[in-house]
Amino acid sequence: MIDVKNVSAGYGDGEVIHNVNFRIGRGEIYILLGPNGSGKTTIFRVVAGILPPTKGRVMIDGVDIWEDERVKSRLGYLPEGERVYPDLTVLKNMEFFAKIYGIGEDRIREILENFGLSEYRNKMAGTLSRGLRKRLAIARTLLHDPEVVILDEPFSNLDIESVMALRDRIFEMLEEKKSILLSTHILDEIHNFEEGRVAIVKGGRMLVEKDLQSLVGSTEMLLKVSNPDKAGEILKDHGFSVSVTKSALIVGTEKNENISDAIKVLIENGIAVLEARYKSNPLEKFFK
Structure with missing residues (x-):
């Protein structure tokens, strides 16, 4: 093309x-x-x-x-x-x-x-x-x-x-x-x-x-949200692999579409997503 x-x-x-x-x-x-x-x-x-x-x-x-x-x-x-x-x-x-x-x-x-x-x-x-x-x-x-x-x-x-x-x-x-x-x-x-x-x-x-x-491959995403405990329960109910820290969620995913899906589920359930980023990024090595 x-x-x-x-x-x-x-x-x-x-x-x-x-x-x-x-x-x-x-x-x-x-x-x-x-x-x-x-x-x-x-x-x-x-x-x-x-x-x-x-x-x-x-x-x-x-x-x-x-x-x-x-x-x-x-x-x-x-x-x-x-x-x-x-x-x-x-x-x-x-x-x-x-x-x-x-x-x-x-x-x-x-x-x-x-x-x-x-x-x-x-x-x-x-x-x-x-x-x-x-x-x-x-x-x-x-x-x-x-x-x-x-x-x-x-x-x-x-x-x-x-x-x-x-x-x-x-x-x-x-x-x-x-x-x-x-x-x-x-x-x-x-x-x-x-x-x-x-x-x-x-x-x-x-x-x-x-x-x-x-x-890219599989990744873990870190989400800072308004209510981590409630957000973690919501995502677990929707089949996501989630661990909850004091101020954030760590969402495991092997399919890229799950990343957007997780954020959509939280927003639809009244959870404010304050920040979304990956715990680590395999592309970073090319910028060092």
């Missing part, structure tokens, strides 16, 4: 990324993992057709996006942050981008409904919660139904419920056979994706590329 071949790029006289290579098939997710300043955003700007490479090619189904501008319409790019116009209503935000792609009102109405934004259509985007602004930004990114979706740090600065909602939306896009390129500096977020590949980026170079399962 999309092939990135020997790409280098930078700003001015200096290169920021060096000889980047990867491929994403239809319905696959590819995750770039690295600290801030590692070069992830520069890679995304090249793949999205914004920053020309100094070397290498970006191909969609064998067509170079820098040789045929029409191919770029098959891309949807969400830069880091919400990137919506705060002084425009939700509807006006969508209409602005719809004009760029020549999209009519029916598609705007459809995607607002699909993203649960119809009731906010006349509200100023700047008055929405951070989670809703992110939802609006993703709706805008998908307005023209792109085949390749590029999400730069989509989970940053979101509360747990918004993260879970966004994660579910990504799973839906994968079921729709969209190719997803996603970046994060949050190591724990990798555990929530069962299939796909992850590349560790540092200093503008890809240090390692692995299947997600070969890196």
